Amino acid sequence: MSSEYDSKMTPNLKKPRKTPILPNEIKCVLLQGYGSVRQMKAISIPRPIPSDGEVLIRVKSCGVNFLDLSIRQGLFSDLPKLPFVPGFECSGEIVQLGPNTPGFQIGERVICLPRFYAWSEYLVINCNQIYKIPDSMSYREAAALSYSYLTAYILLFEIGSIKIGQTVLFHSAGGGVGIALSQLSKLVPNIRTIATCSKSKFEILKNQVDFLLEENSDYVSEAKKICPEGVDLVLDCLSGDNTNKGISITKPLGKYIIYGTSKNLDGESKNYFALAKNWWHxxxxxxxxxxxxxxxxxGFNLHxxxxxxxxxxxxxxxxxxSKLFNLYRDGHIRPVIDSIHSFDDISLALARLQERKNIGKVIIEPYIDEENLTKDGQENINSSDTDGPDEPDCQDD
Amino acid sequence: MSSEYDSKMTPNLKKPRKTPILPNEIKCVLLQGYGSVRQMKAISIPRPIPSDGEVLIRVKSCGVNFLDLSIRQGLFSDLPKLPFVPGFECSGEIVQLGPNTPGFQIGERVICLPRFYAWSEYLVINCNQIYKIPDSMSYREAAALSYSYLTAYILLFEIGSIKIGQTVLFHSAGGGVGIALSQLSKLVPNIRTIATCSKSKFEILKNQVDFLLEENSDYVSEAKKICPEGVDLVLDCLSGDNTNKGISITKPLGKYIIYGTSKNLDGESKNYFALAKNWWHxxxxxxxxxxxxxxxxxGFNLHxxxxxxxxxxxxxxxxxxSKLFNLYRDGHIRPVIDSIHSFDDISLALARLQERKNIGKVIIEPYIDEENLTKDGQENINSSDTDGPDEPDCQDD
Structure with a gap:
């Protein structure tokens, strides 16, 4: 299958746009059942048509989140009926306007935050869920920025209200949110950051974080050595049985924010027993x-x-x-892209998160545009080829 | 008993100070046992002498707090051995310096925040626990400001981080902290305040708070009518069984802060059963x-x-x-004094709080200086005479 509408994903390029020719069949990632990685596949479906207040987006890049692992496992309340297209975030270009979409034009470059359905070559979305991006920001950066930097910004500045000279502790320093937290916290003078990650990432992350601690270590004791008076802000994406332990290292007037429950997602397939056990703890x-x-x-749960x-x-x-885009324009933040995979390689993309191998954001695209590889963050991209993945060992439900 | 050192409590008066003649016997309020109001009495004790790092304060005005009711009932962890002098806050003048007290001078006007022992004519206190007050602030205002405005400031700006246009809900609008909350919240543009108090106080408080709700009413339902989208910040000094109910009216990203447990102090005498029952709830x-x-x-617990x-x-x-004193100097805040009682009338002072009759701060002084009455907030002072109180009905333990 090939795209009839061959746009180049070049930033800084403004040219008059015509209504493009749209394909009848489009590519998407479909979740057919819960549990195994085999249940998520790239397939073709008919192109959707925008209704009142909606636009059609040609999707360029999509973000993959930890939450997507829980979607695949069915561990998420209020899921659409199977089969459905997962994905909460993508970037793309408006290619068709439905009725009553004032303020939007064909050719505009946007971030999309749909309830689900983002992992699709073309996406129908309500105008309330799209946000115009700066010309200088690539689609890949936009996809890498949206959920991670929104989450990090709200954690640090809205709920956490960090101040000059404070100390922040967070987990998964190499993840999309972890990278965003380390960049955004440095905007406040004299902030000290302590973060956990796997030892293998220490070398790469040593300039991002002031104190790196090994994940699964007794990070509470380690943090107390660094900061005997306690930590001002703890950001916990693990949850599980870590919460009470973590609260004990906050200083007086300190804050502990839970923004994820990734400890509950360590199994490959749907495991309600493990989930309940972790929840109980x-x-x-x-x-x-x-x-x-x-x-x-x-607690903070962006979705x-x-x-x-x-x-x-x-x-x-x-x-x-708006604030994030200004910070981006001024060079204060820069999304880090771990790897780019085609929709066909969705299982590789998910495995990278599940195995905590990523440093920065895992991105998927309908097709990987080779030309883009030379433009967008070529230094930190591990792209998987599009000939189909070597699927990891897995277990059907 | 009379004071040998007759200072006038006039603000705006700077004159060179000599070391005053100090009495050998001083007046204080002593807690002799837990439970009944009869256990708290004004008596004479020897004047204490400052040691290393300490100063001697001649106390002019003391604040009475809700927490003092729980002290009297023995419902407080880590109490000194009986008998002891209660009281967490007072204002006064430095009259003697112990060794190693650099930066302090005789005659300086200060707020004192001792661990206990504030309700005394003369007080020995560590220099770390005193704070110089502006010349323009009377001793009574200083005593009325200290705990209440510190608490309110930390609740609104440090933990609550209130922002333009937000809505704040609090209880006991007429109390010392309630008055401070209403004044301080108005420093942020377009803040809406909702507060509970007894119906009898509505007329007096109607200009302080945007929406007054009757205490013991279903304030959650009432607040939802005013603010269907939810409240940004709820400040709870009642605790008890109100907490879960109260949390339900916070909006997304809303905050609920517990800063008191006055619901547990409704009985006259020590009642561990009632306490445990409320705690359980x-x-x-x-x-x-x-x-x-x-x-x-x-949670916030200043003590x-x-x-x-x-x-x-x-x-x-x-x-x-420093921030509060600047706000005071600029006329943005003004402590409200409910009533001034002499140490001899301590039971009247406590009853005023326990029966929730006060509007503003209840103050006690070793002796009521009549001259002061004409200087300090004469419009809102109900002073009790010093001939001894009509003690309310009470029950010994």
Missing amino acids: VDKISPIKLYEENRSLS NFLFNQMFSSRRYIQDIF | VDKISPIKLYEENRSLS NFLFNQMFSSRRYIQDIF
């Missing part, structure tokens, strides 16, 4: 204990915020994107 | 629920912060006092 917290100890416990608490989020998200 | 909170719902739960987590608090508190 998340001890409940006594409000009186927080009162006695001057501590804060918060729930966007789609179950939507009433006020559009403007809020737009404001944060 | 404070349901524990699931971190996963906070994660799913994008909510924050925090614990100052005395059990002291390592970093001195400078922190000094910074906040």
Whole structure:
């Protein structure tokens, strides 16, 4: 299958756009059942048509998140009916306008944050869920920035309210959010960062984070050695049985924010028993204990915020994107792309996250445009070929 | 008993100070046993002498806090051995310097935040626990400001991080902290305040708070009518069984902060059973629920912060006092004094808080200086005479 509409994903290029010729069949990643990696496949489906308030996007790059692993395993409330197209974030170009889409034009470059359905060559999306990106930002950077930097920004500045001279501890320093946290926290003077990651990433990440601790080590004891008075802000994407342990290293008036539950996703296939066991280990917290100890416990779940608490989020998200785009333009932040895979290689892309091998964002694209490889972050891209993956050992449900 | 050192509590008056003649016997409020109001009495004791790093303060005005009710009932961890002098805050003048007290001089006007022992005519205190006050601030205002405005400032700006256009809900609008919260929150543009108090206070407080709700009403339902999208910040000094109910009115990314447990202090005498029952009703909170719902739960306990987590608090508190003193000088905040009682009338002072009759701060002084009455907030002072109180009905333990 080939694209009839061969756009170049070059940033800094403004030219008048005509309505492109659109294919009848499009490529997407479809989740056919829960559990095994075999259930997620690139297939062809008919091109969708935008309705009232919607636009059609030609998708260029999609982000892969840890949350997508829980989608594949069915460990997510409020999933669409199977089969469906997963994916929460992508970047692309508006190629068709539905009725009542004022303020948008064909050819505009945008980030899309749909409820699901992002991993598709063409995507119909409500105008409320798209955000125009700067000319200087590549599609790949846009896809790498959206969920990770939004999450990191809200954690540090909105909920965490970090201040000059404070200390922040986070996990998965090499992940998309981890990279964003290390870049954004450095915008505040004299911030100290402590982060965990696998030992194999220490060399690459040593300039990003002030103190690197080995994941699965007793990071609480290690952090106490570095910071005996306690940490101002702990950002926890692991959850599981780490929460109570982690809270003990916050200093008075310190904050602990849970923003993920990746500890519950270590199995390959759907495992409700393991999930329940991990959930159970998340001890409940006594409000009186927080009162006695001057501590804060918060939760942040971007997907729930966007789609179950939507009433006020559009403007809020737009404001944060504006700030992020300014920081990008001024060179203060720069999304790191770990690897780019074609839709055909979705299992490789997911495995990279599940095995915690990535440094930066894992990106998938309908087809990998070789020309782009020479433009977009060629230094840190491991692209997988499009001839089909060597699927890792897996187990059907 | 009369004071040999008759200073006038006039603000704006700087004159060279000599070491005053100090009395051998001083007046204080002593807690002799837990439970009944009869256990707290004004008596005479020998004047203490400052040691290394300490100064002697001639106390002019003391604040009475809700926490003092729990002290009287013995419902407080880490109490001194009986009998002892209670009281966490007072204002006064330095009258004697111990060895090694650089940076302090006789005659300096200060706020004192001792661990206990504030309710005394003369007080020995470590220099780390005193803060110089502006010339324009009366001793009574200083005593009324210290705990209440520190608490309110930290709740709103440090933990709560309130922003333009947000909505804040708090209880006990007429209390010392309530008044401070209403004044400080108005420093942020377009803040909406919702607060509870007894109906009898509505007329007096109607200009302080945007929406007044009756205490003991279903304030959650009432607040939802005013603010269907939810409240950004809820400040809870009641705790008890209100916490879970209260959390439900926070909006996404909203914060709920517990800073008191006054619901546990409704009885006159020590009642561990009632306490345990109320404590029990404070349901524990699931971190996963906070994660799913994008909510924050925090606790703030100023006394614990100052005395059990002291390592970093001195400078922190000094910074906040500096900000508060600037706000005071510029006329943005003005402590409200409910009533002034002599040490002899301590039971009346405590009853005023326990019965929630106060609007603003309840102050006690060794002796009420009549001259001061004409200087300090004469419009809102109900002073009790010094001939001894009509003690309310009470029950010995």
